[in-house]
Amino acid sequence: MARNGTSLPSGLQRGREFLRRGSAFVWLSAAALALSLLMITGLVGFIAVKGLGFFWPRALVQATTPEGPLLGEISAREAALGEEPAKVQFRVANRDLYGQDFRWIKVAELGAQQRPADAVLVERLENGAFIGFVASVSENGRVLASGDAAFEEALGRLPEAQSLQGDIRTIEKDEVGTLNRRLEDLRLRRRGLAPADATALARLEAEEKALRVRYEALQTRLDGLRAKSAELQIILRTVDGQTKEIPLSAVVRLVAPNRTGILGKAGIYAARLWEFVSGDPRESNTEGGIFPAIFGTVLMVLIMSLMVVPLGVVTALFLREYARDGWLVRSVRVAVNNLAGVPSIVFGVFGLGFFVYTMGGAIDQAFFADRLPTPTYGTGGILWASLTLALLTVPVVVVATEEALSSVPRSLREASLALGATKWQTIWKVVLPGAAPGILTGLILAMARGAGEVAPLMLTGVVKLAPAMPLDGQFPYFHFDRKFMHLGFHIYDVGFQSPNSEAAKPMVYMTALLLLLVVVALNLFALRLRRRLRERLGGSTF
Amino acid sequence: MPNPGALMEPELSRAIPEPGPQAAEALRPRGLPLTDAAAITAQPMLQVRNLDLYYGDKQALHGVDLDVKEHTVMAFIGPSGCGKSTLLRALNRMNDLIDGVRVQGSVLLAGQDLYAPGVDVIGLRKRMGMVFQKSNPFPKSIYENVVYGLRIQGVRDRHALDEAVETSLKRAGLWDEVKDRLSESALGMSGGQQQRLCIARALAVKPEVLLMDEPCSALDPIATSRIEELIFELKKDYTIVIVTHNMQQAARASDYTAFFWLGKLIEVGLTEKVFTTPSERMTEDYITGRFG
Numbered sequence: 001m002a003r004n005g006t007s008l009p010s011g012l013q014r015g016r017e018f019l020r021r022g023s024a025f026v027w028l029s030a031a032a033l034a035l036s037l038l039m040i041t042g043l044v045g046f047i048a049v050k051g052l053g054f055f056w057p058r059a060l061v062q063a064t065t066p067e068g069p070l071l072g073e074i075s076a077r078e079a080a081l082g083e084e085p086a087k088v089q090f091r092v093a094n095r096d097l098y099g100q101d102f103r104w105i106k107v108a109e110l111g112a113q114q115r116p117a118d119a120v121l122v123e124r125l126e127n128g129a130f131i132g133f134v135a136s137v138s139e140n141g142r143v144l145a146s147g148d149a150a151f152e153e154a155l156g157r158l159p160e161a162q163s164l165q166g167d168i169r170t171i172e173k174d175e176v177g178t179l180n181r182r183l184e185d186l187r188l189r190r191r192g193l194a195p196a197d198a199t200a201l202a203r204l205e206a207e208e209k210a211l212r213v214r215y216e217a218l219q220t221r222l223d224g225l226r227a228k229s230a231e232l233q234i235i236l237r238t239v240d241g242q243t244k245e246i247p248l249s250a251v252v253r254l255v256a257p258n259r260t261g262i263l264g265k266a267g268i269y270a271a272r273l274w275e276f277v278s279g280d281p282r283e284s285n286t287e288g289g290i291f292p293a294i295f296g297t298v299l300m301v302l303i304m305s306l307m308v309v310p311l312g313v314v315t316a317l318f319l320r321e322y323a324r325d326g327w328l329v330r331s332v333r334v335a336v337n338n339l340a341g342v343p344s345i346v347f348g349v350f351g352l353g354f355f356v357y358t359m360g361g362a363i364d365q366a367f368f369a370d371r372l373p374t375p376t377y378g379t380g381g382i383l384w385a386s387l388t389l390a391l392l393t394v395p396v397v398v399v400a401t402e403e404a405l406s407s408v409p410r411s412l413r414e415a416s417l418a419l420g421a422t423k424w425q426t427i428w429k430v431v432l433p434g435a436a437p438g439i440l441t442g443l444i445l446a447m448a449r450g451a452g453e454v455a456p457l458m459l460t461g462v463v464k465l466a467p468a469m470p471l472d473g474q475f476p477y478f479h480f481d482r483k484f485m486h487l488g489f490h491i492y493d494v495g496f497q498s499p500n501s502e503a504a505k506p507m508v509y510m511t512a513l514l515l516l517l518v519v520v521a522l523n524l525f526a527l528r529l530r531r532r533l534r535e536r537l538g539g540s541t542f
Numbered sequence: 543m544p545n546p547g548a549l550m551e552p553e554l555s556r557a558i559p560e561p562g563p564q565a566a567e568a569l570r571p572r573g574l575p576l577t578d579a580a581a582i583t584a585q586p587m588l589q590v591r592n593l594d595l596y597y598g599d600k601q602a603l604h605g606v607d608l609d610v611k612e613h614t615v616m617a618f619i620g621p622s623g624c625g626k627s628t629l630l631r632a633l634n635r636m637n638d639l640i641d642g643v644r645v646q647g648s649v650l651l652a653g654q655d656l657y658a659p660g661v662d663v664i665g666l667r668k669r670m671g672m673v674f675q676k677s678n679p680f681p682k683s684i685y686e687n688v689v690y691g692l693r694i695q696g697v698r699d700r701h702a703l704d705e706a707v708e709t710s711l712k713r714a715g716l717w718d719e720v721k722d723r724l725s726e727s728a729l730g731m732s733g734g735q736q737q738r739l740c741i742a743r744a745l746a747v748k749p750e751v752l753l754m755d756e757p758c759s760a761l762d763p764i765a766t767s768r769i770e771e772l773i774f775e776l777k778k779d780y781t782i783v784i785v786t787h788n789m790q791q792a793a794r795a796s797d798y799t800a801f802f803w804l805g806k807l808i809e810v811g812l813t814e815k816v817f818t819t820p821s822e823r824m825t826e827d828y829i830t831g832r833f834g
Contacts, residue, residue: 411678414636415740419691419747420668429694430680536727537681 044516051513054506055272057257057265060119060131061090062239064111071119071239072131075102091503093121093129097242101128101503117259120151122236123252125165125282128503130246132238137248140231154234154254161248164229171222177468179215183208188370276510285464285494286504290511292466296382296484297518299470301451303386303480304393308446311390312397313432313439319398320405321427333402340395348456351388356380356460376481380461382470383480388460389453393446400445404438405431434537440530444523451519454488462489464497487515582812584611587751587781588633593647595625595632597640602628605647606807608800610751615773615782617796617813619789621828624802626785627675630753633783634670635663651751668695671744671780675756677736679728679743684720687728687739691747706746714742715772734765741772745780752776754784758791770795789829793817801825 018024058073072090080086086107095101122130136146137153145153186208193200229249236244252275255268279289315336323329360377368376377383408431416426432439454462463483470482495501495508588610595603603625610616618626628637635656637643649656656666668691679687688707689697697703707724711717716738720731728739737757744752754773758766766788773782773795786792792799793813800810801822809822820826827833 409678411674411676412680414639414672414674415678415680415743416690416694417639418634418636418667418670418672418674419694419743420664421691421694422664425694429690434681537729 044513047509047513047516051506051509051511052273054510055269055276057121057255057260057268059115059257060121061113062116062119063090063105063113065105065109069239070103070105071116072103073121078104091131093131094238094244095500096127097238097244101500115258117256118148118151119256119258120236121255121257122234123255123287124246125250125252128283128287128500130236130238130244132236132244134254135235135237135243138233138235150234151254151256154248154251157232157248158251158254161229161232161251164225165249168222168225168229171218171225175218176215176222179211179218183211183215186211192370277514281465283500284498285490286498286500286507290485290487290490290507290514292469293485293487293490293511294514294518295469295471296462296466297451297487297515298522300382300386300389300457300484300486301447301518301522303382304389304450305443305447307387307390308393308397308450309439309443312394312442312446313401315394316398316401316405317427317432320402321423321431336395336398340399343455344392344453345455345459347388347392348459351384351391351456351460352380355384355387360384379481380459380463380483381481382461382484385457385461385484388456389450392453392456393450396446396449397439397442400442401435401439404435404441407438408434436533437530437537440526440533444526444530447522447526448519451522452488452515454486454492457486457489462486464489464493487511487518491515584613586610587612587652588783589650590629590633591648591650593629593632593645593649595628595637595646596644598642602805603632604806608807608810610781610783610798612781613777613779614797615777615784615795616798616800617792618783618785618800618802619787619792619828620802620808621833622787623804625805626800626802627755628805629802630755630783630785633751633753634667634672636667636672638663668747669749670751670753671741671747671749673737673740673744673752673754673757675759677733677740677760679731679736679739681727681729683725684728684731684739685724687743688746690743695747710742710746711739713745713776714738715768715775716742732765734761734768737761737765737769738772741769741776745776750781752780752782754782756785756787759787766791789817801828803828 060071061074062069062071064070070090070092072092074088075091076089078084078087078089087104088107088110090103090105091101092098092103093101116133118133120132120134122132122134124130134150134154136150137144137157186204190201190204193204230247232248233245234248234251236246238244253268253271257265260268276289277294278291280292281290282288319329319333323332356379360375360379360381363377364372364375412430412434413426416430417423421429461483463485466483466485468479468482470479470484471477472479491508491511494504494511498504586609588608590606590608593603593606594601606625606629608616608629618630620626631637632645633649633656637645645657648658651666651669655661680690682690685707686693688710689703692703692706697706708717708721711720716735719735720739728736731739737760741752741757758769761769770791773784776782777797784792784796796813798810799813799816801808801816801820801824803824809816809820809825811821816825817829820829
C-alpha cells in the first residue's frame with residue numbers, strides 16, 4: 001500500500017536493495033549448505049539402508065519355473081527395459097549344490113508363488129547359507145526326529161553343538177597356538193646354541209619332547225571333540241529334492257522366516273548384527289563379522305594419534321616459538337603445508353622403503369637376527385602403518401597447533417614471564433595448556449583423515465585376514481610387528497576382490513557404515529575432550 | 543563498555559581549573575598526608591641513567607634519567623604513546639620479548655645494572671612483580687594462580703604454598719572474598735578481583751619492586767579505589783612504579799610523579815609539587831587538561 005507522498009519502490013530499486021543487503025549471498029550460502037547436508041545425509045542414509053536392511057530375515061518364496069521348483073529370498077527386481085523382459089532375482093543360496101547363490105528368473109516364467117511355513121534358512125560355517133527344509137536330525141545314524149519336529153529338535157540341540165564347536169576353536173587357536181610359539185622359540189634357541197654345548201642341547205631337547213607330548217595330548221583331545229561334534233547330524237532337503245547332511249555344529253543359525261513373528265525376526269536381526277560387529281570373518285570375509293577389522297582400525301588410529309600429536313606439536317612449537325621468522329621458516333611452513341597435498345600412495349611407498357625395509361630391516365638385524373630370514377619388523381605391520389599415517393597427517397596437526405599457539409593471548413605469556421618463568425616454563429605451563437583445544441582440533445582432523453586412508457596401508461601392513469590381533473593375551477600383549485585388518489581395506493577387499501562379490505555386497509555397505517561410525521566415535525571422544533578442556537580454560541575462545 | 547578513566551577525565555578538568563594547593567588536596571583521599579616525610583629521605587631503589595630505547599629505527603625513549611626511591615610510589619603520566627609503558631617494561635626487561643628492541647644507557651636495581659652483559663634476566667624478573675593493564679589471570683584455579691611463581695621456582699612444599707597463598711591474598715585484600723573458593727577458576731571472578739589476584743600473584747614471589755601498567759584502566763570506580771588503597775598499603779614494603787592515564791589516581795596514590803611527552807622525561811618530582819607548581823609549562827598544560 002502506497003502512503004501519501006511516497007511511492008512504491010520500483011523493481012530495480014528493490015533488486016538493488018536486495019544486493020546491497022547481501023541477501024543474495026545469504027541465500028546462496030544457505031543453499032550451498034543445504035546441498036552439502038543433503039548429499040551427506042543422502043550418502044549415509046543410502047549406506048545405512050542398504051547395509052542395515054540386510055540383516056532382517058526376509059520371507060522365503062517358493063515358485064515354479066520351467067527348470068523346476070525354486071525356493072529363496074527375492075533379492076532384487078528388474079523392470080522390463082526394451083527387449084529385456086522384467087526379471088526377479090532370487091537368492092537361492094546352496095552354493096555347494098547349485099554353484100551360485102543367485103538366480104535371475106523372468107517374471108513371465110514364474111509360476112504360482114507360495115511361502116511354505118517349514119522353509120528354513122540355515123546359516124552355515126562353510127559354503128554360505130542353505131535354503132530348503134529340515135528333513136531330520138540324527139545322532140550316530142539314529143534318527144532323533146524327522147518332519148515337522150526336526151526343526152524344533154535341531155533348534156534345541158544347536159546351543160550344545162555350538163559350544164562344542166567353540167571349545168574346538170579355542171583349543172585350536174589358543175592352546176595349539178601357544179604350543180607352536182614355544183616350539184618355535186625352542187627352535188630359535190637351538191639355532192643360537194654353540195654346537196659344543198651338549199648339556200644345553202640335551203636340556204632343550206628334553207623340553208621339546210615334553211612339548212611334543214603335550215601337543216599329542218591336545219591333538220587326541222581335539223580328535224575326540226571333533227568326533228563328538230560329528231555325531232549330531234542335520235539332514236537338509238532342497239526344494240528340488242536333493243539332500244545334504246551336515247554336522248549340527250557347523251550350523252551358525254537356523255531361521256524359519258515364514259513362521260517367525262516380528263519379535264522373533266527382531267531377535268534374529270539383533271543376533272546377526274551382533275555377530276557382524278563382534279565376530280570373526282568367515283568364507284574369505286564375505287560372511288561372519290568384522291571385529292578384527294574394527295579393532296585394527298581403532299588401534300591403528302590410536303597409535304597414529306600417539307605418534308602424530310607429539311611430532312606435530314613439537315614441530316609447530318619450534319616453528320612458532322623458537323625459530324626466528326625468516327625465509328627458512330617460511331619455506332619450511334610452505335613445505336609442511338604442501339606435504340598435506342602429496343598423494344597418500346606416495347607416503348605408502350615411503351613407509352615401505354623407509355620404515356619397513358630400512359628401519360624394520362635394521363631392527364631385525366639388531367634384535368631378531370636369530371629369526372632371519374623370516375622378517376619380524378622387516379615386513380609390514382601395525383607400527384609401520386601407523387607411523388606412515390602419522391607422517392601423512394602431521395601437516396594437519398602442525399597447522400592447527402601453530403594457529404592455536406598464536407592465539408594464546410600475549411598477556412598470559414607476559415604474566416608468566418614477569419613472574420620469573422623461563423620461556424620453556426611459560427610454554428609448558430601456560431601456552432601449551434591454552435593451545436590444547438586447538439591441538440585437539442588438529443588431532444580430530446588428523447584422525448578423520450587417517451582412519452579413512454587405505455592406499456598407504458596396503459603397502460605397510462594391512463592384510464585381508466590377520467591370523468592374530470596386534471593386541472592379545474600373549475606376552476608381551478602388544479605386537480607392533482603384526483599385520484592387521486582395516487575397515488577401509490575390508491571394503492575394497494570384500495567388494496572388489498572377493499570371488500562372490502554379489503553375496504558380499506551388503507557386507508560392503510555395512511563395513512562402510514561401521515567405518516563411518518568408528519570415525520564418528522573417535523571424533524566424538526576427541527570433541528568431548530576438547531569441550532572439557534575449554535571449560536577448564538573458562539570458555540575463553542582461543 | 544565505558545572506560546572509567548575516560549569518564550573521569552573531564553571531571554578532572556572541572557575539579558582543577560587552575561593548579562593550586564587546594565586542588566591537589568581535593569584529589570587526595572581524606573586524612574592522608576600529602577607526602578610522607580620518609581619518602582623524601584629514602585634511598586633510591588631504581589636508577590634510570592640516560593636510557594635510550596629504539597623499536598627498530600624508531601626511538602621511543604630519549605635519554606631518560608630517573609630515580610625511584612625505596613618504599614615510595616612513583617607515577618608515570620603522559621599522553622598515549624609518550625613512552626611511559628615502554629619505560630616501565632624496560633625496568634624488568636619485558637621489552638626483550640619484542641623483536642628489534644635496542645636499549646642504551648642503564649637501569650640500576652639497588653645498584654646492580656640490569657642491562658649489563660650476563661645479567662640473569664629470570665632472576666631479575668623475580669625481584670620485580672608486574673601487574674598489567676588488563677587483568678590476566680591464568681585459566682587455572684585461584685590457588686594455582688597465586689602459587690604459579692613459586693611452583694616455577696620449584697617450591698613443592700604444600701605447607702609453604704598454602705601459607706604463601708594466604709599471605710599474598712591477605713596483602714592483596716582478597717582473602718576474605720575468596721578463601722572458600724580457592725580451587726575455583728580464577729576466570730569466574732569479577733574484573734576488580736581478578737586484578738587484585740594478579741597483584742597477589744606478583745606478591746607471592748616476594749618481589750622488591752612492583753611495576754603496575756595502568757592497573758585500573760579496565761576497572762569501575764569502586765574497584766579502582768580498592769586498588770588505590772592497596773597501593774597505599776603496599777608501599778610500606780614495596781617500591782611501586784605505576785603507569786596511569788588517570789591524573790587523579792596519580793595525585794592520590796603516588797609520592798612522586800614523572801611526566802613524559804614524546805619519549806622524553808619532561809618533569810619529575812614530588813607529586814605534590816608536580817600537581818601544584820609544575821616547573822614546566824607543558825606539565826601544567828597536560829595536568830589541567832589543555833592537551834593530551
